[in-house]
Amino acid sequence: MAISTGNRGVVYTGPGKVEVHSIAFPELSLGKRQCQHGVILKVLTTNICGSDQHMVRGRTTAPSGLVLGHEITGEIIECGRDVEFLKVGDIVSVPFNIACGRCRNCKEGRTGICLNVNPARPGAAYGYVDMGGWVGGQAEYVMVPYADFNLLKFPDSDQARDKIRDLTLLSDIFPTGFHGCVTAGVGPGSTVYIAGAGPVGLAAAVSAQLLGAACVIVGDMIPERLAQAKSFGCETIDLRQDAELPALLEQILGVPEVDAAVDCVGFEAHCHGSCHHEEKPAAVLNSMMDITRAGGQIGIPGLYVTEDPGAVDEASKQGSLSMRFGLGWAKSHSFHTGQCPVMKYHRQLMQAILFEKVQIAKAVNVQVISLDEAPKGYADFDGGAAKKFVIDPHAEFAA
Structure with missing residues (x-):
């Protein structure tokens, strides 16, 4: 050649x-x-x-x-x-x-x-x-x-x-989305929340279906991306709404929590609701602890960095985020981070x-x-x- x-x-x-x-x-x-x-x-x-x-x-x-x-x-x-x-x-x-x-x-x-x-x-x-x-x-x-x-x-x-x-x-992105679901404990009959309907989030949603999830719910703030998730059978939540995420989940599932949650957003996360234009780096991590059942697992394939020159505050510029970690501890959550192997x-x-x-x-x-x-x-x-x-x-x- x-x-x-x-x-x-x-x-x-x-x-x-x-x-x-x-x-x-x-x-x-x-x-x-x-x-x-x-x-x-x-x-x-x-x-x-x-x-x-x-x-x-x-x-x-x-x-x-x-x-x-x-x-x-x-x-x-x-x-x-x-x-x-x-x-x-x-x-x-x-x-x-x-x-x-x-x-x-x-x-x-x-x-x-x-x-x-x-x-x-x-x-x-x-x-x-x-x-x-x-x-x-x-x-x-x-x-x-x-x-x-x-x-x-x-x-x-x-x-x-x-x-x-x-x-x-x-x-x-396909292995990364799949890894996020595996580390979140997704399996047959699971209810799953995927934060983010970008390509990794969509790949995670497909992966959850491949792993046998009963219901896959995808949250995002961009209507076109939510429509893409809906096109292959996902439930969707528009996070620009002011309602709390547990209440929005309850409208779909009958309960305000899921078995497994996957963060496909990472460090450029934004607030939910009317403040959705404001960046809040730990917003997704905190919402995951709020909506994952006690004893559940949280997969975090979304990227978090050690240095972010454009962060909203000095702590976040060093990768130091304001997480409500006590809630995760109290609910015996498992967190899995890092690059997908x-x-x-x-x-x-x-x-x-x-x-x-x-x-x-x-x-x-x-x-x-x-x-x-x-x-x-x-x-x-x-x-x-x-x-x-x-x-x-x-x-x-x-x-």
Whole structure:
């Protein structure tokens, strides 16, 4: 296979700004670190994520010039000499977590907090602030390290291309939504509340259905996103209403509580009701404790950060939030936070897609766009579009 030497990528250039720039063609290295265990991918699809949006809004310490993108599906065009079980031409899903496969946490299946791939802290990801300096994949080509361990090879390349709109979601949001539900204890017959109807929230809602939930309720403040949740059988709550959340749940369930709750909003949360324009970082966390039954579990796949330059108060700028933790303690709640360990789930979810047990692309309303349309995709997503924007860098999958 001929290997290109040109490359373009989506680059963060300052708060509110992303641009498509020429960037270096990837090599099997990161600085002085050799990555002969890695591969170079021709990127087939790469998705815009709400986590990217936090950086683009200027709500993190991301530096200008960062190449964005951690949701990647691609075709291998070059293998390092230490890659044994993959070959040129394979189509693969890339977990957004970068994991070495060798450290204690990786061996325990906790690949979201690998100890060897980020000198600053446990855990790494492509194209993300403080996550190890790995170049992002919203580009034409990208390097992926520890390929044998990390990559999920699709069993049939033609089938993978046919189902790419669904399979592209295995790199992050489908496993992340599923993880949120699993850690919230969702199972057959559960009643579930999902906070947030963005792509992760919608993926969590589908996951709750896949896990056998009896009733899935999604709360948000954007009518178009609530309509999207309703389109595949969810109950919905418009959080701009002044009524208290337990009372709104009681109208649906007959009781003011749920078995399981999943926070798919994170640190840019807003107040409910008439003050919904006001940011209140712990609003969702506190409401989750209010509406989850005693002994219930709360999954928190929504992102919370250690530094937020744009926060509403000094404490929140350091990730210190005003939680009513005593209520959670009194109700014996379990809380589960952190990055989803994608590899724990992606093969099973791939099977659910390939055997047509789930229509995840339809649920999150995938829209395929070109690389040059990425800046507009970011702007539309920031405006609350009820869509999951999937970038097609080589114009292979446009509708």
